[in-house]
Amino acid sequence: MVCMDIPHPIPEPLVGLIAQRFRVIGDPMRIRLLDTLRNHPATVGELVDAVGGSQQNVSKHLGVLHQAGIVSRTKEGTAVRYAIADASVFALCELVCGGIRQQAKDLDAILQATGTGR
Amino acid sequence: MVCMDIPHPIPEPLVGLIAQRFRVIGDPMRIRLLDTLRNHPATVGELVDAVGGSQQNVSKHLGVLHQAGIVSRTKEGTAVRYAIADASVFALCELVCGGIRQQAKDLDAILQATGTGR
DNA sequence: TCGGTGCACCACTCCTCGGTAGTACAATGG
DNA sequence: CCATTGTACTACCGAGGAGTGGTGCACCGA
Known part of the structure; x- marks a missing residue:
């Protein structure tokens, strides 16, 4: 409902971008x-x-997350502080x-209907 | 906002499930x-x-999509008809x-501010 | 029986993930 | 001012899994 202007034949490059985005988020370490x-x-x-x-x-x-634009990077002296840059990932x-x-x-x-006993 | 009851320390098994879900969708062929x-x-x-x-x-x-519960499978004579089972993928x-x-x-x-002529 | 459709198994290739080593930069102490 | 320490990034490497294509088989309808 946010951007309904995605035509049904999704243009090929956009398909790749979407897939890449999902792949970036689809990692346990990155989710953590x-x-x-x-x-x-x-x-x-x-x-x-x-x-x-x-x-x-x-x-x-x-x-990886920074390159995907999901987090932001800020230098703080000798350390680097990361923060969420795209809060839509939580909605995802x-x-x-x-x-x-x-x-x-x-x-x-299904288990209930089939019968709990095996 | 739909299910806000996800605690901030996401339990480990759930992390794996979420990652797997994203991975299933994160493929150009499957998106097509x-x-x-x-x-x-x-x-x-x-x-x-x-x-x-x-x-x-x-x-x-x-x-893969069927096993993930995203599409449904229906036999139709000699063919098998697939349909969307979880419409939330489009919202994603x-x-x-x-x-x-x-x-x-x-x-x-950024490009505009920096000056188009590099 | 024959043709068509879809599935299962197999091997191959590629990409990703984690670990290791090395490097750059800032802060601190002599 | 220079040496040291701590922090973070990058480059390289090996292991593992996912994607892809091929072959053969089971099922259903004509």
């Missing part, structure tokens, strides 16, 4: 980073301590969660 | 298939003719398109 940044901006060290993993790996994932996550919940509900209904 | 199915349900043959690619590949991608695409558009706008503004 975004979830941590949701509360407040944080430096790389803080994020390493929050989500676990090596500093290089976290830095790399942050670079909530939509996905809704889909997962619906799917779980359907699955549960 | 979903875009084709947006108009009306179609059989594998029709989809092969619409999006291009081998029949096996299309069938496999449809299997529109959100992503909005983010891409915003990013392009920002980039254009």
Whole structure:
């Protein structure tokens, strides 16, 4: 409803861009980073301590998110502070969660109908 | 805003599920298939003719989408008709398109400010 | 029986992910 | 002023998974 002007034959380059965007978000480590940044901006060290993993790996994932324009980077002396730049990712996550919940509900209904005993 | 009951420390299994969901959608071929199915349900043959690619590949991608609960499968005589089962994917695409558009706008503004002549 | 449609298995290729090593920059102490 | 420390980024490498194409098979209708 926000931008309904997407023609049904989606132009090819746009397809690639959309796929890339989904791929960027479709990583557990990056989702954890975004979830941590949701509360407040944080430096790389803080994020390493929050989500676990090596500093290089976290830095790399942050670079991916920054290149995709999802997070912003700000130098603070010797540290770098990252913050959410595109809050729409949380709306995306909530939509996905809704889909997962619906799917779980359907699955549960099927189990109930089939009979819980196997 | 739909399901705000996602705690900030997202439980680990949910992170994996969300990432998997995004990954399923984050493929150009599957996006094309979903875009084709947006108009009306179609059989594998029709989809092969619409999006291009081998029949096996299309069938496999449809299997992935079906397993993820995004499309539904209905036997119709000798053919199988696929249809959208979770319309929220289009909302996802529109959100992503909005983010891409915003990013392009920002980039254009930067170019305008810096001076077009590099 | 024959033709068509869709699926399952297989091997190949490519991309992504994580780890390691090395480098640049700022702050601090002598 | 120079050396040291801490922080963050980049480059390279190996392992693993996902995507792609090919072959063969099962199913359904004519």
